[in-house]
Amino acid sequence: xxxxxxxxxxxxxxxxxxxxAWQALAASGAIDPFFFSRPSAIAWQIWxxxxxxxxxxxxxxxxxxxxxxxxxxxxSGIVAGLAFARIELLAAVFDPYIRMLNALPRVILAPIFIxxxxxxMASKVALGVTLVFFxxxxxxxxxxxxxxxxLRDNARMxxxxxxxxxxxxxxxxxxxxxxxxxxxxxxxxxxxAVVGEYIGAARGIGYVVAQAQGVFDTTGVFAGLxxxxxxxxxxxxAIHRLERHLLRWRPGRT
Amino acid sequence: xxxxxxFARVGVHFAAPRGGRHSVLRDVSLExxxxxxxxxxxxxxxxxxxxxxxxxxxxAPADGGVRVFGExxxxxxxxxxxxxxxxxxxPWRTVLDNVRLGLDFRRVAAAEAIRKARSFIARVGLAGxxxxxxxxxxxxxxxxxxxxxxxxxxPRILLMDEPFAxxxxxxxQHMENELLGLWQESRKTVLFVTHDLDExxxxxxxxxxxxxxxxxxxxxxxxxxxxxxxxAEIRLQSDFIxxxxxxxxxxxxxxxxxxxxxxx
Numbered sequence: 001x002x003x004x005x006x007x008x009x010x011x012x013x014x015x016x017x018x019x020x021a022w023q024a025l026a027a028s029g030a031i032d033p034f035f036f037s038r039p040s041a042i043a044w045q046i047w048x049x050x051x052x053x054x055x056x057x058x059x060x061x062x063x064x065x066x067x068x069x070x071x072x073x074x075x076s077g078i079v080a081g082l083a084f085a086r087i088e089l090l091a092a093v094f095d096p097y098i099r100m101l102n103a104l105p106r107v108i109l110a111p112i113f114i115x116x117x118x119x120x121m122a123s124k125v126a127l128g129v130t131l132v133f134f135x136x137x138x139x140x141x142x143x144x145x146x147x148x149x150x151l152r153d154n155a156r157m158x159x160x161x162x163x164x165x166x167x168x169x170x171x172x173x174x175x176x177x178x179x180x181x182x183x184x185x186x187x188x189x190x191x192x193a194v195v196g197e198y199i200g201a202a203r204g205i206g207y208v209v210a211q212a213q214g215v216f217d218t219t220g221v222f223a224g225l226x227x228x229x230x231x232x233x234x235x236x237x238a239i240h241r242l243e244r245h246l247l248r249w250r251p252g253r254t
Numbered sequence: 255x256x257x258x259x260x261f262a263r264v265g266v267h268f269a270a271p272r273g274g275r276h277s278v279l280r281d282v283s284l285e286x287x288x289x290x291x292x293x294x295x296x297x298x299x300x301x302x303x304x305x306x307x308x309x310x311x312x313x314a315p316a317d318g319g320v321r322v323f324g325e326x327x328x329x330x331x332x333x334x335x336x337x338x339x340x341x342x343x344x345p346w347r348t349v350l351d352n353v354r355l356g357l358d359f360r361r362v363a364a365a366e367a368i369r370k371a372r373s374f375i376a377r378v379g380l381a382g383x384x385x386x387x388x389x390x391x392x393x394x395x396x397x398x399x400x401x402x403x404x405x406x407x408x409p410r411i412l413l414m415d416e417p418f419a420x421x422x423x424x425x426x427q428h429m430e431n432e433l434l435g436l437w438q439e440s441r442k443t444v445l446f447v448t449h450d451l452d453e454x455x456x457x458x459x460x461x462x463x464x465x466x467x468x469x470x471x472x473x474x475x476x477x478x479x480x481x482x483x484x485x486a487e488i489r490l491q492s493d494f495i496x497x498x499x500x501x502x503x504x505x506x507x508x509x510x511x512x513x514x515x516x517x518x
Contacts, residue, residue, distance in 0.1 A: 155355070158407065159332065159359050168358075168359075169344065248387075
């Protein structure tokens with residue numbers, strides 16, 4: 001806790017320094033505000049969006065898409081990770097295909113998803129799922145593979161059925177790995193949504209950014225980006241809270 | 255007396271890294287009578303734990319067979335409880351929830367499981383620690399939880415793989431005495447693996463000496479020391495020392511041989 005008291009002012013200091021430098025450079029004309037905008041203008045833009053109520057429906061759509069992608073991608077990633085870790089044949093047969101799919105640049109899929117699922121929310125959710133799924137999948141797979149064999153032997157001697165083994169030994173054991181992937185994947189869920197909107201949509205933060213870019217409004221672009229980042233930070237904090245509760249059995253963590 | 259466990263000419267081998275095969279056990283025949291405390295000693299890495307895993311049913315022998323109470327063993331030995339050398343408690347479960355694990359797996363009603371778990375926790379001297387997580391306990395306390403966990407399902411055979419090897423000497427002697435106390439009440443069949451001859455003689459009714467790997471039985475010794483015993487004091491008695499000398503002369507050759515060949 002005393003750590004936190006020291007870190008927080010330092011973090012605020014870094015923020016003030018970066019924003020102050022940006023503002024000063026833009027004001028002095030060292031960097032062109034037309035291309036780089038100014039922090040004050042960005043803050044004002046965000047405030048105006050909020051006050052006028054313009055941004056809320058867009059933010060809501062983007063969040064809904066991201067959360068849907070996060071939930072679907074995480075659930076399917078965990079299930080597939082479990083199956084692959086426990087069924088040797090499945091892992092052996094599908095290994096090259098999984099690697100191939102994961103190597104695919106997902107942004108290229110966005111236009112195809114828009115063709116398949118339309119310009120509405122479904123295509124953005126699909127894009128987010130392709131990003132989230134693989135992160136959670138690989139971590140779950142590894143987490144299950146790393147389960148201490150002594151824990152499994154002990155549970156077997158205590159007569160655990162396969163399902164009980166999964167629920168009481170494998171999943172809790174892999175939980176630390178799975179949570180590590182959730183921090184990364186919530187960001188990717190939002191990336192999927194925003195990129196999808198940017199390429200083709202009528203609503204959402206990505207659409208707002210694309211509109212701003214269309215009229216060379218760099219302030220609007222930055223405002224959209226910063227709003228997105230702030231939202232990710234809030235969700236990640238919630239995940240962190242949940243993680244701390246679920247992994248409270250681990251020593252030496254605050 | 256009925257035979258609790260019977261190894262009939264068992265052999266175990268694994269594929270060696272550079273082809274061929276590496277024998278761990280060869281032609282081991284051994285009978286464990288019900289209600290006896292049998293210690294298995296041998297140089298480290300000779301296959302003692304493998305023998306235990308065979309009795310547990312975690313491993314199937316390549317040659318020969320294992321019989322438990324007269325029945326041929328295929329799969330997990332459902333009469334056996336296993337105390338592992340390493341920590342095998344689930345770190346995300348509290349003491350109470352760890353001890354009741356075997357009952358949960360058997361779908362015993364929660365109220366009954368909690369009642370029984372509390373009484374076993376008290377028996378191993380941990381009343382008041384029910385809500386601790388394993389990382390909040392000392393090594394000795396974790397072993398006691400593990401003992402309660404394996405005994406609560408009332409196995410007829412207890413398999414122990416150097417359970418106290420990681421503990422300091424005082425804690426270890428204390429745990430050995432507690433184990434003897436608990437065993438005295440129940441008189442279960444015990445198969446206790448150790449590399450410490452002192453510990454083996456102090457605890458057991460019979461000591462089995464294994465040769466260096468591939469292991470086979472070198473000798474079986476009856477330990478006719480009176481019970482109840484105190485493991486710290488019994489080591490000073492002349493009978494104990496005479497037995498130690500006799501068995502050590504057998505074991506010494508194997509230990510030397512193990513070091514000479516660098517076998518593990």
